[in-house]
Amino acid sequence: MKILVSLFTFLAVLFYCNSSYAHALWIESAPYGAVNQSHEIKVYYGEYVTNERDLIEKWYSDVKDFTLLLHAPGKAPVQVQLTNKGDHFSGSFQPAEQGTYFLSVVKAPKDLGGQTKYEFSSLVPVIVGKSGKLDYSAIKNPLQVELQNSANAKKGASLQAKVTSEGKVVPHAKVSVFSSTGWGKEFVADVNGVVTFDALWSGAYVLEASTFVEKAGEHGGKPYASSWQGSTTFFEVK
Known part of the structure; x- marks a missing residue:
């Protein structure tokens, strides 16, 4: 009986890990920057909670061909030039004025996963100067x-x-909270698309929201029966 219970527990945990902690694309960047100083950016693909950062040559489909955009205050977005560093892409930008800057990636791979279309994205704010409420209204x-x-x-x-x-808000979206300590937990947003959680440890965190819709369509000339979206943001806890 103990053996059967142990096996059941193992399978349950395995299923939970595979279903909850899927691969994601995420941007890492310090939350604060300074005017006229270079600000470093890194982009990874893998599983943050297990510190798994895939080699770029092994990234799914053509995910590596993404475009990283910099949204400076009051200006049109511009592409950030990146360098292949083996397990991540690296780049930088130099803020010319105070304000909140955003780094953004949206990438739908050309290949389907079975009959599912995938879309990976990430959005990270960088505050330059005085901190205030983060205004995302210009990013949609x-x-x-x-x-x-x-x-x-x-x-x-x-x-x-x-x-x-x-x-527009996404009610009841699944949001996974991952800490650099290896801790992870899944939450469900309320009707206003808001999720509340406690910062249990110091260090870096990644949040990943995901949605799955059984709706047919066409992508790259290929029909699909469902679509999955996963979007991340990175921040630090002192």
Whole structure:
């Protein structure tokens, strides 16, 4: 009986890990920058919670052919030039003025996963100068996670994030919270697309929102029966 229970527990955990912690694309960047100083950016693909960063040559389909955009305050987005570093892409930008900058990626791979269309995205704010409420109104990606408080929180603080799509809230979206300690937990957003969680440890975190819809369509000339979207944001807890 103990053997059967142990086997059942193992299979349950395996299923939970495979279903909850799927691969994602995420941007890593310090939450604060300074005028006229170079600000470093890194883009990874893998599983953050297990510290798995895939070699670029092994990234799914053509995910590596993404475009990273910089949204400077009051200006049109511009592409950030990146360098292949083996297990990530690296780049930088130099803020010319104070304000909140956003780094953004949206990539739908050309290949389907069976009959499912996939879309990976990431959005990260960088505050230059005085910190204030993060204003995401100018960014309207197909799916994005918006930090509702500071991009640089304190350990033990209660934090909130909102999930939106094209500027509209996404109620009941699944949001996974991953800590660099290896801890991860899945939450469900409320009717306003907001999820609340506690910053249990200091260090870096990644939030990933995901949606799955059984709706037929066509992508790259190929028909699909369902679509999955996953969007991340990166922040730090002091």
